[in-house]
Amino acid sequence: MRPNIKIPEKYRVVIDNDACISCKRCIKECSYGVLDFKDEKVKVKDGCVSCLRCVIECPTSAIEVSEKPSQFAPHAVFSPEIRRSIISQANSGGVLLSSCGANAEYMDIFNDILLDAAQVTNPSIDPLREPVETKTYLGRRPGKVVVDENGKIDLDASETPIVVMDMPIMIGHISLGSISYNAQASLFRAASELNIIAGTGEGGLHADFYPMAKNLCAEVASGRFGVTSNYLREVSCVDIKIGQGAKPGHGGHLPGEKVQKLISETRMIPLGTDALSPYPHHDIYSIEDLQQLISVLKESTEYKVPVGVKIAAVHNVGAIASGIVRAGADFLTIDGLRGGTGSAPRVIRDHAGMPIEIAVSAVDQRLEQEGLRDKVTLCASGSIRTAADMIKCIALGADVVGVCTSAMVAMGCTVCQQCHRGACSWGIATQRPELSSRIDIDIATRRIVNMFHAWNEELKEILGAMGIDSVESLVGNRDRLRYIGPNPRIAEILDVKHSGEGWG
Amino acid sequence: MSKRSENMMIDAGMRNDLGHPLDYRELNRRIREVIASGEDRLVLMNVMGQRYIASATSNPRMRIEIHGTPGNDLGAFLNGGVIEVFGNAQDVTANTMNDGRIIVHGNSGDITGLAARGGTLLVKGNSGYRVGIHIKEFEGKGPNLVIGGYVNDYLGEYMAGGTILVLGLEVEGSPVGLHVGAGMHGGRIYVRGGLEKHQLGPAACLADMDEKDEKVVSNLIDQYEQAFNIKVDRSVPVSKVMPLDSRPFRGHYDSTTI
Numbered sequence: 133m134r135p136n137i138k139i140p141e142k143y144r145v146v147i148d149n150d151a152c153i154s155c156k157r158c159i160k161e162c163s164y165g166v167l168d169f170k171d172e173k174v175k176v177k178d179g180c181v182s183c184l185r186c187v188i189e190c191p192t193s194a195i196e197v198s199e200k201p202s203q204f205a206p207h208a209v210f211s212p213e214i215r216r217s218i219i220s221q222a223n224s225g226g227v228l229l230s231s232c233g234a235n236a237e238y239m240d241i242f243n244d245i246l247l248d249a250a251q252v253t254n255p256s257i258d259p260l261r262e263p264v265e266t267k268t269y270l271g272r273r274p275g276k277v278v279v280d281e282n283g284k285i286d287l288d289a290s291e292t293p294i295v296v297m298d299m300p301i302m303i304g305h306i307s308l309g310s311i312s313y314n315a316q317a318s319l320f321r322a323a324s325e326l327n328i329i330a331g332t333g334e335g336g337l338h339a340d341f342y343p344m345a346k347n348l349c350a351e352v353a354s355g356r357f358g359v360t361s362n363y364l365r366e367v368s369c370v371d372i373k374i375g376q377g378a379k380p381g382h383g384g385h386l387p388g389e390k391v392q393k394l395i396s397e398t399r400m401i402p403l404g405t406d407a408l409s410p411y412p413h414h415d416i417y418s419i420e421d422l423q424q425l426i427s428v429l430k431e432s433t434e435y436k437v438p439v440g441v442k443i444a445a446v447h448n449v450g451a452i453a454s455g456i457v458r459a460g461a462d463f464l465t466i467d468g469l470r471g472g473t474g475s476a477p478r479v480i481r482d483h484a485g486m487p488i489e490i491a492v493s494a495v496d497q498r499l500e501q502e503g504l505r506d507k508v509t510l511c512a513s514g515s516i517r518t519a520a521d522m523i524k525c526i527a528l529g530a531d532v533v534g535v536c537t538s539a540m541v542a543m544g545c546t547v548c549q550q551c552h553r554g555a556c557s558w559g560i561a562t563q564r565p566e567l568s569s570r571i572d573i574d575i576a577t578r579r580i581v582n583m584f585h586a587w588n589e590e591l592k593e594i595l596g597a598m599g600i601d602s603v604e605s606l607v608g609n610r611d612r613l614r615y616i617g618p619n620p621r622i623a624e625i626l627d628v629k630h631s632g633e634g635w636g
Numbered sequence: 637m638s639k640r641s642e643n644m645m646i647d648a649g650m651r652n653d654l655g656h657p658l659d660y661r662e663l664n665r666r667i668r669e670v671i672a673s674g675e676d677r678l679v680l681m682n683v684m685g686q687r688y689i690a691s692a693t694s695n696p697r698m699r700i701e702i703h704g705t706p707g708n709d710l711g712a713f714l715n716g717g718v719i720e721v722f723g724n725a726q727d728v729t730a731n732t733m734n735d736g737r738i739i740v741h742g743n744s745g746d747i748t749g750l751a752a753r754g755g756t757l758l759v760k761g762n763s764g765y766r767v768g769i770h771i772k773e774f775e776g777k778g779p780n781l782v783i784g785g786y787v788n789d790y791l792g793e794y795m796a797g798g799t800i801l802v803l804g805l806e807v808e809g810s811p812v813g814l815h816v817g818a819g820m821h822g823g824r825i826y827v828r829g830g831l832e833k834h835q836l837g838p839a840a841c842l843a844d845m846d847e848k849d850e851k852v853v854s855n856l857i858d859q860y861e862q863a864f865n866i867k868v869d870r871s872v873p874v875s876k877v878m879p880l881d882s883r884p885f886r887g888h889y890d891s892t893t894i
Contacts, residue, residue: 139894181893216894226890355770356732356751361692361713388883400753400774401796405821405882410794414769415728415747424687428709428731431664432692477889553891 136223139216140203143180149173151194158186158195163557163567164550183548185557217478228478231551231561232537233378233470233515236482241489242521244617245528246631250599257601259592265602266588266595268300268532270329270369270509271438272462292462293438295368298327299588300526300603303580304467304513304536305351305373305442307333309386309395309407310474310551311540312568315560316341318576319539323347325581331534334373334384334409336398337363349440352429354383355409357399361432369437369463370429372422374413375444377471377488377514379480384409386475390554390563423459430460438462438509445469445491445514446484450498457504465534466491468514472537474561475552488514489528493626496529496608505608519590528626529608535584542583543576611635644675648704649682660686660707671695679703685726693717693736708745711738714755727764730757733779739863743785752779752798759783760864765813766790773797773823782860789813792877793837795820801856803868804829816840817877821884825877826853828868836877839884843876 145166152174159167159174167186168175180197187195202212217228250256257264271294278286303323308316310333317340323330324347332341334351336358341348345366352359353373364370375381386395386407396403416422422441429439440463441456443449449466456464468488473481492512499505512525513534522533541547544558551561559570591603600606614631615623623630646666649657663686670678676697680689683704690700691712698717702710705726711719712731724742733752740757746764749757752771762785769790771779778798786807792800795817802825804811810831817825818837825840826849833842845853857868 139892142893179893213894220890220892220894224890224892227888228894229889229891359713359732359751360734361694361715364692364713385885385889388886396774401772402774402822402882405796406885408770408794408796408819408821408885410770414766414793415731415750424708424728428688428691428712431661431688432713434668478894550893 137219139219141178141180141200143182144198144200145176145180145186146196146198147174147176148194148196151192153192153194155191158190161185161189161557163555163562163564181548181550182546183550183557184546229475229552230478230481230549231473231475232547232549233472234482234485235549238469238487239617239619239622241487241617241622241626242524244615244622245489245524245626245628246614246616247520247523247527247594247598248612248614249597254599256599257596259589259596262596263601264592264595265604266299266591268297268603270295270297270302270440270463270511270532272508273506275507293436295329295438296327297329297532299584300530300532300591301326301328301522301584301587302349302511302513302532302534303328303330303539304471304534305331305333305349305371306474306536307335307351307357307386308338308398309333309335309390309563311560312556312562312571313338313394314568314571314573315540315543315576317573318543318571318580320344320348321573321577322539322580322584325577326584328584329368331371332367335386335395335407336360336400337367338394338398342366351442352425353409354411354413355399355407357401357407357409364429364433365436367437369440370433371440371442371463371465372413372425372429372461373442374416374422375442375446375467376473376476377444377467377469377485378473379476380444380446380485381411382476382480383411387554392563395563419455419459422456426460440465440509440511442467442511444471444484445486445488447486449486449491450494453495454498454502454504457499457508461508463509463511463532464495465511465513466495467534468492468512470515471513472515472540473551488512488516488525490622490625492525492530493528493610493628497627500608519587519594522587523591523594523606524613526603526606527609527613528628529610531604531607538583539580542579543571644670644677645679645681646670647681648686649684657682657684658686660688664688664691667700671698677701680706683723688712690714690717690719693719696736711736714738724761725759730755730779733757741864744783746788748783749779749781752781753777754779756780756859757782758860758863760785760866762786764788766793768792768795768798768800768825770794770796771798771800771823778823780856780859782856784860784864784866786811787813790815790818790837792816792820792823792825792840793818795823795825795879797822799824799826799852799856801826801853802828803857803860804872805866805868810835817879819884820877820879821882822879824849824852826856827875827877828853828872830873830875831877839880840877841880843878845874845876849874849876 334353442465469485512530687707696716727745743761815837817840
């Protein structure tokens with residue numbers, strides 16, 4: 133018996149030899165070493181991950197990648213994926229890693245929700261001819277309006293710092309380390325151009341990116357990588373990372389291979405060591421402890437920037453969110469089950485947490501019940517794939533949505549889920565210079581800007597169609613949603629009426 | 637130093653109309669004002685547990701003397717200057733310290749020196765649980781933590797760099813608790829008075845002291861002696877704890893595409 137049993141290949145690569153001009157470009161492009169040139173022909177070896185780099189870059193479209201029909205005998209319970217994982221674990225004895233968001237067939241509730249539109253009794257608005265406001269404010273709300281002696285609203289009277297963004301969108305926290313320098317530079321530049329906020333991730337901030345700090349949110353995670361007083365004072369907001377939707381309760385682990393000079397400098401750790409983020413913050417074992425970290429960050433930034441807390445959506449999310457707001461967080465980010473990651477144990481990625489649709493509604497309702505909702509900005513992330521997801525998420529209760537994977541896709545990512553291997557052929561989730569140079573910062577920035585600009589235009593179209601002239605009026609407006617999925621209990625929990633139910 | 641520097645004093649125990657001592661926000665605001673005014677010496681009297689004192693102080697010439705008991709998170713994100721406490725410090729002293737020096741003429745609480753990456757912390761007496769957790773170093777710059785007495789469990793957990801010295805003065809037996817260096821993957825812990833193998837956490841091991849280690853320990857003892865005006869008996873043997881590997885979890889994961 134062999135010590136290792138071979139796992140059948142998942143993808144088939146076919147080279148059309150009539151179309152192939154033997155330019156060997158595909159061989160250079162494939163970062164997984166699948167293609168080879170022998171006997172004047174491109175030969176295919178094992179290990180294709182269907183990243184499609186070769187398919188898209190081939191000048192004569194001579195390559196086709198398709199999913200192989202399963203070679204396992206059909207079985208309704210032991211799916212091919214389950215059998216593959218068992219074989220792999222019996223080979224290695226290791227915890228299976230994966231990346232991107234959950235790949236299990238959990239209900240996609242966004243697709244079960246329909247939006248309302250204005251007809252007859254309330255007029256719709258044409259956003260191309262009338263103003264529709266998408267400006268969004270991040271930070272603790274003052275809870276009162278101060279009017280000066282001239283009868284004008286005094287916006288500076290608020291005691292708490294507020295960040296103004298042109299769209300209700302935040303590019304989520306993706307660290308330098310999990311993605312390349314060029315990829316992060318593109319995200320940050322796009323955020324500056326769009327006047328929105330991008331998260332730095334927990335890996336600190338590279339010296340080159342300080343000029344863009346006004347559009348950045350610093351992440352303080354349990355590893356405190358690169359967190360210095362100077363860094364905290366430069367950025368426009370600070371986020372305490374407690375959890376991440378892709379791996380609730382799990383810490384970070386950047387393998388030593390990725391800790392090269394650039395990462396080592398930015399994270400301020402030795403070359404080649406594993407960058408480990410402890411699972412909990414060891415100074416936070418309670419809401420009172422969290423309050424301390426929030427307070428010390430506010431003291432350290434002299435109360436000039438909002439301080440937020442990011443948690444993964446877990447089953448008791450409503451109560452936890454309430455505690456976080458009471459602890460003094462100026463904004464609160466909930467990251468749902470399907471949120472992305474550069475590396476996470478598959479078992480956590482696919483099996484722990486709660487979909488963002490349910491979490492955001494649960495938190496919005498809970499904070500509302502406790503009279504806390506109007507104090508904070510609620511951000512929601514975890515697989516906001518399109519403008520439609522964004523709009524539904526806002527109507528379910530979020531002020532701002534966090535987007536990561538879609539911004540990656542705008543740069544070329546094909547969601548092949550190999551980020552943890554550090555060999556991203558698109559130059560995104562890698563630290564290999566020959567690969568990361570595949571991202572042209574100018575072009576990638578333009579593409580991300582284009583995508584979010586289009587989303588914002590779509591948001592205005594929908595707001596106009598609903599007869600709403602400001603995105604703030606859509607926040608938590610669950611009356612404008614209807615549920616059309618298979619499980620009415622979900623509608624109840626979401627506090628959304630079923631399709632067919634009127635205003636009552 | 638100028639004359640006005642000598643007079644810079646804040647009474648943190650000053651009562652307001654309700655009989656409460658100075659609120660931490662007010663105290664810290666005043667401290668920041670003093671620092672911003674260009675003063676480089678400040679004395680805080682009657683400190684009564686006010687938290688977050690001197691966080692993110694950066695002026696390398698700043699010297700803050702604290703009389704009383706500062707609260708949690710003393711000197712968080714410290715980036716320069718000296719803080720000297722004539723009393724005990726509470727939890728999370730020197731949280732994520734980057735540079736500077738904190739001297740405590742007493743004990744310090746749990747998670748002292750959390751995630752520090754530079755600077756020096758000298759504690760005359762004992763310290764609590766999880767001291768020096770996840771401290772790290774970069775290009776020769778790392779934190780030095782010296783604890784004069786006993787340190788409780790999980791000393792140097794997740795440690796990725798830097799130096800910890802436990803002197804065990806007036807302690808009978810080993811001056812450290814259990815799970816020393818659990819999951820450590822960098823740095824070094826010196827224990828004067830030694831420890832048994834069973835006190836080590838996973839990924840840590842005992843190593844022989846070499847000449848370089850002796851020098852490091854001797855230098856830190858010099859600093860301790862100078863700070864507290866105490867003589868340390870240097871004939872007591874010192875044990876060294878090291879990481880087994882800079883990549884403790886290699887092989888724990890399987891990245892096969894399934």
